[in-house]
Amino acid sequence: MVKTTKVVAAVICDSFESTTKIFATARGYGEFKGQWEFPGGKIEDGETPQQALIREMQEELDVKVEVGALIDTVEYDYPTFHLSMDCFWCVVADRKIMLKEAEEGRWLNKDELYTVDWLPADIALIKKMQNSLFR
């Protein structure tokens, strides 16, 4: 049995009601360096996914986020671990995003979703949420 890593990720968008773009980041360190993801991280003991997400956005982007609906829980088998990732719609509630860990960040509209090299686990999520984006 491989170990399960429980992660929470923020699909930060411009508006919950009429979403036209989402924010993605390129990992700044580690084995997946340079690949694109949704900011987030591992849920710590005693945290709800929403609490973990608010903490991670403070740590990684220096912003407060408002957490919206759960989009999906992505289940993906990497060679050395199983990923279980809760993905929530979010909007930035205070100021400008600052990249504290990522090497790059980009707003992507519907037509740009596949212009970055996503982590493999994220492809299914992109497919699912792209229908929620307006041109």
Ligand SMILES: Nc1nc2c([nH]c(=O)n2[C@H]2C[C@H](O)[C@@H](COP(=O)(O)OP(=O)(O)OP(=O)(O)O)O2)c(=O)[nH]1
């Ligand atoms: N945050 C995030 N992680 C993802 C995504 N897709 C994906 O496969 N992962 C994987 C990569 C990592 O193995 C794991 C998340 O770990 P992480 O490195 O973000 O965790 P963390 O922020 O707590 O950082 P660390 O202190 O453990 O380094 O999930 C995604 O869209 N967002």
Ligand SMILES: [Mg+2]
């Ligand atoms: Mg992280």
